[in-house]
Amino acid sequence: MSKIEMGKKYKTRSGLSVRVLCIDRNDPQYPVIALCTQCASEMIIECTEEGKYYHCGGDSSLDLFEVGPYDHIKVDDLVVVRGSSGNPLELRYFAGVDQDGRPKAWVNGATSATAERAFPWKYCELFDATNPSHIAAHKA
Numbered sequence: 001m002s003k004i005e006m007g008k009k010y011k012t013r014s015g016l017s018v019r020v021l022c023i024d025r026n027d028p029q030y031p032v033i034a035l036c037t038q039c040a041s042e043m044i045i046e047c048t049e050e051g052k053y054y055h056c057g058g059d060s061s062l063d064l065f066e067v068g069p070y071d072h073i074k075v076d077d078l079v080v081v082r083g084s085s086g087n088p089l090e091l092r093y094f095a096g097v098d099q100d101g102r103p104k105a106w107v108n109g110a111t112s113a114t115a116e117r118a119f120p121w122k123y124c125e126l127f128d129a130t131n132p133s134h135i136a137a138h139k140a
Contacts, residue, residue, distance in 0.1 A: 002066075004032050004051045009067035012036055012053075018064060023049065036062065070094075070103050073126050076111045079103075080134050081121040089137035091127065 003023075004010070010018040017037040025031045030046035047053050051064030073079060073094045080089045081103070092105030095118035103124035106115035128134050 003049050004047065004064060010034070010051070010064045011067050011071075012061060013059060013063045013065060014061040016062075018045075020064075032064070034064065068097065068101065070097055070124065073103075073124075076106075076113075078127040079105060079124050080127055080137050081105050082123045084122055089133055091137050092121075094124070 004020060006020060006023055008020075010020060012018060019035045019037075019042070021033045021035060023032050025033050025046075027046070029048065031049050032047040032051065034045050034047065035042040036045050045053060045062050047062075047064055053060040053062035053064075075094055075096055077094045079092055079094045081092050082089050092109065093111045093115075095104040095106045095112065095115070098104055098120050100120075102120040102122070104118040104120050105124065106112065107117050107119055108115075127138075129138075
């Protein structure tokens with residue numbers, strides 16, 4: 001795990017939204033103070049500098065994880081992808097992210113139910129039917 005940093009977005013292991021308030025609290029075990037949104041209120045949580053809610057045990061549902069740029073996209077959601085800025089947009093179905101954090105899409109327009117392989121892409125975003133460039137990719 002990497003150290004928690006101010007200015008980055010985090011969520012708990014269970015998916016709750018988190019606001020990091022400080023990372024330098026005068027406490028050697030729990031220097032991170034954050035607010036965790038649960039239902040309509042926020043709960044104060046104390047974490048290690050790596051984001052562990054409880055340092056002596058195993059995993060906790062309140063451990064902190066950085067929100068990735070593709071966390072809002074679900075496997076098999078329709079996305080537009082391209083290999084580089086000069087390439088045309090292509091429609092594919094999202095296949096998650098690889099070990100380096102790159103977005104992947106199933107090959108040849110397949111989904112998780114029919115695909116055997118997924119390919120990483122440099123550019124990937126959720127398909128937006130109101131975006132003219134996305135519509136052009138859909139018609140291609």
